[in-house]
Amino acid sequence: AQSVTQLGSHVSVSEGALVLLRCNYSSSVPPYLFWYVQYPNQGLQLLLKYTTGATLVKGINGFEAEFKKSETSFHLTKPSAHMSDAAEYFCAVSANNFNKFYFGSGTKLNVKP
Amino acid sequence: NAGVTQTPKFQVLKTGQSMTLQCAQDMNHEYMSWYRQDPGMGLRLIHYSVGAGITDQGEVPNGYNVSRSTTEDFPLRLLSAAPSQTSVYFCASSRQGAGELFFGEGSRLTVL
Numbered sequence: 001a002q003s004v005t006q007l008g009s010h011v012s013v014s015e016g017a018l019v020l021l022r023c024n025y026s027s028s029v030p031p032y033l034f035w036y037v038q039y040p041n042q043g044l045q046l047l048l049k050y051t052t053g054a055t056l057v058k059g060i061n062g063f064e065a066e067f068k069k070s071e072t073s074f075h076l077t078k079p080s081a082h083m084s085d086a087a088e089y090f091c092a093v094s095a096n097n098f099n100k101f102y103f104g105s106g107t108k109l110n111v112k113p
Numbered sequence: 114n115a116g117v118t119q120t121p122k123f124q125v126l127k128t129g130q131s132m133t134l135q136c137a138q139d140m141n142h143e144y145m146s147w148y149r150q151d152p153g154m155g156l157r158l159i160h161y162s163v164g165a166g167i168t169d170q171g172e173v174p175n176g177y178n179v180s181r182s183t184t185e186d187f188p189l190r191l192l193s194a195a196p197s198q199t200s201v202y203f204c205a206s207s208r209q210g211a212g213e214l215f216f217g218e219g220s221r222l223t224v225l
Contacts, residue, residue, distance in 0.1 A: 043205075044203070044205075044216045051212060090155060092156075098209075100171060102172075103157070
């Protein structure tokens with residue numbers, strides 16, 4: 001069985017501040033982990049993914065995430081928030097056949113000027 | 114450059130009515146899926162398909178039917194709509210084994 005928990009349904013940061021969105025997963029098989037972003041009234045788009053190899057993964061728009069097996073975590077970070085980063089972010093886990101994805105409940109990021 | 118196209122974007126139904134949400138992709142992706150998005154619950158998988166003629170259930174399949182007669186299309190059918198099916202529905206596709214889902218813009222369904 002696989003599941004994802006995202007801590008904090010809303011996160012607010014100032015422009016230029018560090019962004020940290022938390023994701024913990026549960027998986028009975030080696031996990032494949034993803035972060036997706038959803039802008040208002042749009043579908044989701046992939047930010048980054050971890051499948052195998054390097055545990056620090058870089059994605060689009062300056063985001064990165066680190067897979068920590070011992071902590072069952074895959075937190076998303078960005079050193080300096082931009083106003084355009086305001087959106088909802090979803091963490092997801094899948095097994096290696098990528099047939100079923102399990103999404104977290106999402107975190108809405110607000111960026112204050 | 115269409116990607117994944119969903120229709121309709123908005124629909125209001127009465128309890129007991131039936132309808133079909135359409136999903137088409139032009140990327141020749143083998144894998145297609147349907148999710149529903151509800152506040153505070155993220156996205157939950159309804160059904161998925163790994164190719165024409167092959168479908169399987171996700172987390173929340175009850176009340177929904179699917180079929181996959183072509184690579185391009187993956188319609189979602191509600192046979193007898195219930196208020197609990199009020200949600201935003203997303204279709205997503207992927208190359209098999211690639212791990213990146215491409216989403217449509219969503220279909221907002223309200224069942225009264």
